[in-house]
Amino acid sequence: MKLLPVTVALLALFLVASYQDLAVAADGAAAVPDSVCDGKCKNRCSQKVAGRCMGLCKMCCGRCAGCVPSGPFASKDECPCYRDMKSHKSGRPKCP
Numbered sequence: 001m002k003l004l005p006v007t008v009a010l011l012a013l014f015l016v017a018s019y020q021d022l023a024v025a026a027d028g029a030a031a032v033p034d035s036v037c038d039g040k041c042k043n044r045c046s047q048k049v050a051g052r053c054m055g056l057c058k059m060c061c062g063r064c065a066g067c068v069p070s071g072p073f074a075s076k077d078e079c080p081c082y083r084d085m086k087s088h089k090s091g092r093p094k095c096p
Contacts, residue, residue, distance in 0.1 A: 031062070032061065032062055032065060032066040034058075036061075036066050037057070037058045037061035037062060037066065037068070038058070040057075040061060040066070040068035041053075041054050041057035041058050041061060041068060042054070043068075043070070043071060043072070044057050044068050044069060044071065044072060044074075044096065045057055045072070045096065046071075046072050047072035047073070048072065048096060052096075053096045056094065056095060056096050057095065057096055059094075060081075060082050060085055060094065060095035060096075061082075063081070063085065064079055064081035064082045064085070064095075065081070067079035067081055067082055068082060069082065076093075076095070082095045083095070
């Protein structure tokens with residue numbers, strides 16, 4: 001009878017771990033290293049005021065699996081995720 005609580009505890013632990021794996025997989029791509037977004041966003045924001053542009057660009061880059069348009073005036077169509085991200089308040093484009 002002492003095995004029953006141990007078995008239930010192990011089963012519960014297994015189910016929780018499996019659920020977390022599924023939740024991470026459902027989020028999409030793996031995390032992008034900061035160095036990847038730093039370089040891409042420096043290029044994207046090279047013709048703009050760096051502070052605000054860099055912050056928004058890095059946020060968008062992280063959410064879009066490292067996709068950032070290739071230059072300061074490049075079309076956002078290169079990265080649909082980056083292009084389609086909108087501000088929830090105004091509905092305007094969120095990514096520079």
